[in-house]
Amino acid sequence: MTASWNRIPRVEHAAEVTLNARHQPLPTVPRPLLAHGMGRSYGDVCLNPDASLLHTRALDHFIAFDPEAGLLTAEAGLTLDALMRFSVPRGWFPPVVPGTRFVTLGGAIASDVHGKNHHHAGSFGVHVQAFTLRRSDGSVLNVTPGDTPDWFAATVGGLGLTGLIETVTLQLAPVRSAWMRAWSERFDSLETFWELDARAEREWPYTVAWIDCLNPGADGRVGRGIYSGARHATTEPAGRGYRERLRGVPLDPPVSLVNRLTLRAFNHLYYRQPVHPTPRAVHHLPWLFPLDAIRHWNRIYGRRGFYQYQCVLPPQAARDGVQALLDTIAASGQGSFLAVLKRFGERPAPGMLSFPRPGATLALDFPEQGGTTRDLFAHLDAIVTEADGALYPAKDARMSPALFRAGFPRWEEFASFVDPEFSSGFWRRVIA
């Protein structure tokens, strides 16, 4: 059974087929269709209950690479992991990477993913030069931002609904090293976070903050944490190779290992970890993808799975809104290992349904605990709505149609580009 990373919802599909080659007509399986790459989204944007999934993992061929210009063309099932194994030794880096490198290029376009460098580089779609889109009428569109801006804007962030993305041409970014210069610093309140962020953002292309969402800080409110900044190093540290030490969660615990007790302890210890205010060399893998070293980390939440809640609040509402969200979460006692706060930059995302926009984005994981979790989300939704914010479709298994439409006002314009034979669980849910 194919599930998404958070294992909610659990659904059955009418058919699942693996696409083995491009230049093929769409397979004859029950409609509607949906492409499914690595299944790393959290919810039902990558699921198509009672309909069909087209697995794209075998569409992973490189097509062309210009080593002088850093321009790469590949099939859309290629993962960022495979891309980086190839490109980093050759001095090129993906322009934008999300928190895991186990996503496909097609998925990165469909969710118009963002990374810790959003305030410098914008979203993934900004760097996409072209892609091909196979439609159910048999046509294959060559889409570029210049020649077919409407199809480009519909498909970037378009959740795979405009057709099958087959090939992608991506502009990579030059790097001189596989290592990064990185620093970290504790902050004892949200107020200090905003000060740190204002200081760091110009000089450091990658920034992110982890928030202790359970234990109060200096001002008596939740909002203390650790701020990290990094940039690609210009040299390799002498004599230091890097080998990722893989760990794994071998099986599903019968109940979630994430509970009040473990969360409070974890957050406290994490806050107390040594920080490194002076920049030092860190390999890009642990800095950009700390969780990728723990295979199947989603299993710690047990069989019931978990939710991720990621919202963006516009600049004028960000300070008060983030504090209100954290206060609400702390009061509920339901916390998260992974509370991540990041300020988005001004660079506009190209998609009609792109999630990144100026403001601050907060992401948290919550174990599925039925009614108490739903009550908490209702409170958080109210704060997001009040602030004119939006929830991230790629991290959503439960937002209401009203919240979706409020957060993505171009949804009606987008709907006219949806392929009549493509759909997803998410789309049917928010359009109902």
Next chain:
Amino acid sequence: MNRLQRVVIFGATSAIATAVARELAGRGAHLFCVARDAERLDDLLADLRVRGDDRDARRIHGALADLADVDTHAAIWEQASEALGSNIDAVLLAWGNLPDQATCDQSVEATLDALRVNGTSAIALLARIAPDFEARGHGVIAAIGSVAGDRGRQSNYTYGTAKGMLATYLQGLRNRLFFSGVDVVTLKPGFVRTPMTEGFNRTGALWAEPERIAHGILRAMQRGRDVAYLPWFWLGIMTIIRLIPEYLFKRLKL
């Protein structure tokens, strides 16, 4: 350690062979890839040329052939020898399909076809190329068999027969070529998530990704292993399966 600098891959668009070819291309090897479908072969060659920094197509070559048809073998082997020069380090035989046992049970034709695609055609190619390796006195011949060849089971014994026949042939060939310094490697993958096994429930610890199998294949070829179960734990599983007495085994639903 055997060099894998000039390698011919027969059935190169199969998932496992593609993973092997990609790894070799990334190491800068010269490759000759044989496959049946023109578009898929072109896609693979383009992919390998990017990975191997071979923009002017000097190291990565390919040709079309339906290798289940033994009449194609002579010309293809000649082309490969021309493209890579006469000092080919290694060959990997990787074509095949997974016939439906229920269909074979109802059809003599389907049974013989499955034996040809997965067994006799591979043996025909081995018989053709062995003298060249013997004459040169070095190199590696590797072929993908299957754990299914270790014991006949009602669920896939036609496929198992073909792979068992191949394994026995390789055993004899290994014995013959040992005296010329040529390594013959029998590869026995277990359950692999490839298009061939689509439709199975492929969750669980026994299922492996093609990249992992490819890694094991390259190690076995470099080291000149005789028989390699991939991943390694299949040796244990198949040892137990082989040890079950036949009067019991025939009563099992495997």
